[in-house]
Amino acid sequence: MPELPEVETIKKDLRKNITGRTIKSIRIFNKSTLRDWPANYRRMFIGQKIKSVDRRAKLILFFLSQGDVWVVHLKMTGQIVLKSRLGLLSGGHPIVGVDNVPNKFTRLMIELSGGLNIYFNDVRKFGYWQFIRQKRLPVLLNKYGPEPLGPSLTTKKLAGNLSRRLKSTIKAALLDQSIVAGLGNIYVDETLFLAGLRPERRVASLKQADFIKLTKSIKVILKKSLIARGTSFSNYLDAVGRPGSYWQQRLVYGRSGQACRRCHSVIIKSRVAGRGTHWCPICQK
DNA sequence: CACTTGACCTGTCCGC
DNA sequence: TGCGGACAGGTCAAGT
Numbered sequence: 001m002p003e004l005p006e007v008e009t010i011k012k013d014l015r016k017n018i019t020g021r022t023i024k025s026i027r028i029f030n031k032s033t034l035r036d037w038p039a040n041y042r043r044m045f046i047g048q049k050i051k052s053v054d055r056r057a058k059l060i061l062f063f064l065s066q067g068d069v070w071v072v073h074l075k076m077t078g079q080i081v082l083k084s085r086l087g088l089l090s091g092g093h094p095i096v097g098v099d100n101v102p103n104k105f106t107r108l109m110i111e112l113s114g115g116l117n118i119y120f121n122d123v124r125k126f127g128y129w130q131f132i133r134q135k136r137l138p139v140l141l142n143k144y145g146p147e148p149l150g151p152s153l154t155t156k157k158l159a160g161n162l163s164r165r166l167k168s169t170i171k172a173a174l175l176d177q178s179i180v181a182g183l184g185n186i187y188v189d190e191t192l193f194l195a196g197l198r199p200e201r202r203v204a205s206l207k208q209a210d211f212i213k214l215t216k217s218i219k220v221i222l223k224k225s226l227i228a229r230g231t232s233f234s235n236y237l238d239a240v241g242r243p244g245s246y247w248q249q250r251l252v253y254g255r256s257g258q259a260c261r262r263c264h265s266v267i268i269k270s271r272v273a274g275r276g277t278h279w280c281p282i283c284q285k
Numbered sequence: 286c287a288c289t290t291g292a293c294c295t296g297t298c299c300g301c
Numbered sequence: 302t303g304c305g306g307a308c309a310g311g312t313c314a315a316g317t
Contacts, residue, residue: 002310058311075311077295105295124294126311168288177312184310231310253310274290276308 002058002074004148004182004222006230006244010080011055014062017082018050021112023064030107033122035130044068050112057144057181061137069137071130078120078127085115144181148218149226153180158218159211162203170206170214171199172273180218186231186253189278191217193252198284199272224249252278 002010023045028034038044049065060080062070072080081101101119102109108120108129120129132140145161146152158180165173173179174188183191192199194217197210206214225231230244247254251261256269260280269278 006310073311075293076309122294123296124309126293165287172288175311186310 002076002078003184003187003230004058005187005225005228005246007058007060007074007182008055008226009229009244010074011053011060013082014060014080015053018112018116018118019052020049021114021116022047022049023110024113025111027109027111028107029102029109030122030125032125033107033120033127033129035128037129037131041131056141056147057177058184059141063134067134069132069134071132071137071140072120073128073130074122075124075126075128077123079122081119081121083117083119144177145179146181148180148182148222153215153218155212155215158215159208162206162211166202166204168203169199169272170197170201170203171275171277173203174218175273175275182222183218185275185277186250187218187221187225189253190221190251193278193280193284194221196284199270199277199279252280254278 026042026045045064045068048068051063051065054061054063058073060072060074062072064070072078074080083101101121103121105121105123106119107122107125107127108118110118110120112118120127146157161179162170162173165176165179168176170192171188174183174191175185189199191214195210195213197206197214225244225246228244228246228249229242231246231250232243252267255267256278258267259265260267260283263280263282265280265282267278268281269276271277
């Protein structure tokens with residue numbers, strides 16, 4: 001489930017629940033989940049506090065009290081589950097459904113003070129939990145484009161970044177995290193529908209009016225999804241936090257064969273930039 | 286150089 | 302019920 005709205009939702013829940021807690025123990029079930037972890041990680045990490053939690057692009061950042069940082073990417077199937085003695089937590093609310101952590105997909109478990117545990121589950125093992133010194137964090141984060149929900153994403157900025165990918169399809173360009181951070185396959189399709197642009201359009205063919213519509217559409221779609229706490233597929237309903245409800249209001253993603261919400265013609269699914277791509281042949285030009 | 290494709294890993298779904 | 306193939310929310314290295 002993890003594109004920007006989902007990762008932002010998880011970040012907020014983590015921030016609310018784990019800030020200020022002390023790391024008591026760490027259990028590793030899958031070594032390939034770890035990146036750049038020091039050999040003496042137990043001695044380094046145990047006893048440190050979670051100073052703060054933040055997000056940049058699709059990365060979740062855990063700032064530890066001694067200035068070290070965990071950088072976590074959920075990739076396709078990563079989940080962070082909080083479980084306390086009282087049961088599962090999300091934003092302070094007990095979760096129904098995920099009562100079986102740790103399970104065979106649990107790759108990492110971190111025990112915190114106050115009886116709260118973090119479980120990192122990841123079926124496909126693409127996700128990672130990276131260690132980095134705070135001093136080196138900016139180098140890593142600077143590879144990413146502007147945050148779409150903040151003031152840094154403007155039409156001018158987007159058009160400028162897109163000018164580096166003139167021959168690409170607009171779909172491929174928007175999936176590129178250095179153009180704009182946080183979009184993934186679902187929200188690119190949603191954005192392009194709202195902007196009235198076909199996914200296979202070449203960036204070079206776009207006009208100023210298109211860049212304006214694109215910028216607005218990115219912000220509108222992401223904001224709507226964020227309010228809905230993201231998108232949950234049916235088999236992920238019981239993942240992190242309560243299921244996100246953007247799925248119910250999606251415009252085109254996963255709606256091939258169904259009627260376009262705007263013009264009632266049939267939504268098409270094709271392959272663009274190597275990804276399943278959903279769009280309306282009438283509304284998108 | 287810029288862009289596209291395959292690989293990473295595991296599960297699910299669909300057709301035969 | 303079994304088997305093969307396509308596909309899945311992301312990102313890279315490798316190939317064209």
